[in-house]
């Protein structure tokens with residue numbers, strides 16, 4: 001699908017909601033799909049699956065490490081387990097199990113971390129997952145996904161289930177704008193050019209994709225032509241779309257609701273270094289945040305369209 | 321241990337409950353149920369049991385308290401404020417940007433907190449570390465840690481339980497706020513803990529099982545913990561989630577939901 005030149009962004013649902021709904025559809029289509037929960041089913045929205053398929057739903061209590069390894073056992077016996085919790089708990093408390101019992105033997109577990117990033121708001125840093133992509137991308141063999149909206153989340157839940165191997169799927173708590181139309185095609189390992197541009201590329205995942213689209217509009221008014229690329233797959237990275245952006249626009253700004261010391265930014269930098277070195281800027285979190293409204297926090301910690309636009313201006317200036 | 325008029329303590333508990341309801345209503349989010357269930361234990365602990373000084377929070381020999389179930393911080397904030405640690409008039413800034421009263425206990429904002437919590441399952445281990453240090457230093461400081469009943473489903477709790485008994489740590493006290501409800505519903509439906517007293521006993525702990533809303537029973541439980549030597553003590557405080565507000569009592573819905581303005585008014589009438 002060719003990149004557009006203009007975008008209408010309407011508010012949609014949270015990606016965790018799209019995850020929960022799609023999981024029910026999947027459950028109807030495939031009786032091997034099972035779900036493990038750690039006392040957060042109403043928050044991760046796997047409670048819909050639990051209502052529909054109680055015999056395929058296992059609550060593990062508040063015990064994430066145990067849940068991950070139970071998932072590994074289920075997968076080793078032919079089930080397709082989705083193990084879900086807040087990303088801050090499943091990735092951290094379950095990490096060693098994910099490393100030795102899932103990644104190392106390449107077991108078909110689907111890990112879903114909701115409430116990622118700082119846009120969860122008032123609960124504060126203990127529940128905010130800003131290291132989950134660093135952790136997930138560190139695991140050899142893991143496919144790491146962070147969809148931007150409800151449409152792409154629905155597609156990637158299906159793609160994750162169809163993929164044979166461990167997957168980490170990142171979802172958010174807050175409602176986010178709808179980026180895609182119903183006919184959009186998605187594939188693991190493929191980035192998507194949303195807007196074409198020639199001076200700089202804005203690359204993002206999750207809720208920073210919509211912010212990047214808005215940033216491109218701000219920049220256009222200033223005479224800066226910005227390409228916008230959604231990177232729903234963090235790993236394996238779409239090296240081609242990165243190299244193309246580096247070659248054709250000469251500057252890349254990566255925006256993500258995650259620590260800049262990990263995640264998409266470092267993966268893209270690595271790809272750029274290996275293909276076509278270019279100017280880069282990074283927009284993301286640099287430390288633990290605090291309690292506040294989602295909007296207030298995104299503003300204070302620098303993850304808005306304005307921050308993407310500012311980084312793009314810096315990048316364009318550095319090109320000269 | 322100073323003995324107070326029990327009616328004064330009852331009034332104190334009511335005041336704490338009013339703070340909890342008002343703070344969470346104002347914040348429009350938070351955890352009323354598990355805050356309200358923990359009021360009596362925390363009131364007795366801070367008013368009668370712990371050796372502490374709000375004017376000298378870094379006093380080396382102070383007794384320490386860790387809220388393992390950090391989401392119940394409104395009760396801790398209200399009690400600490402009423403004890404003089406932090407401003408009472410700012411309690412209603414709970415969960416707002418820049419407030420010292422963060423959504424979960426955060427030592428960056430209130431240094432007098434003994435731990436930043438919010439990830440369940442770690443408080444008991446931290447308390448053990450403090451207990452070990454006190455013993456090494458010949459420091460009379462005791463450490464208290466409050467755990468949720470859902471929280472003790474975490475495996476780390478039982479690793480810690482084993483350790484504390486093995487090391488005969490009698491300067492730490494665990495309190496389980498046994499309100500029988502966790503996030504998604506009733507504990508017995510999610511991951512039953514029974515027989516809970518037997519579990520702790522088999523791990524080498526002294527167990528006190530009592531009504532966690534009966535102030536005299538709470539006092540007696542802490543006295544029994546203090547008198548128990550050579551092993552750690554766990555207080556199984558049988559409580560009611562949402563205690564004191566009729567429509568919140570035993571109602572899983574109010575684990576993590578703020579009351580509306582109308583519900584708040586109704587609750588405050590009941591707590592007058």
Ligand SMILES: Cc1ncc(C[n+]2csc(CCOP(=O)(O)OP(=O)(O)O)c2C)c(N)n1
Pocket residue numbers: 038039040062089093351353354355357389391392438439440441467468469470471472497499501502503561575
């Ligand atoms: C490690 C971890 N997993 C999940 C959560 C999310 N969570 C917050 S409160 C809660 C339920 C806690 O239940 P309980 O310990 O019984 O507390 P109470 O009922 O006293 O509020 C859960 C699952 C968390 N904070 N930490």
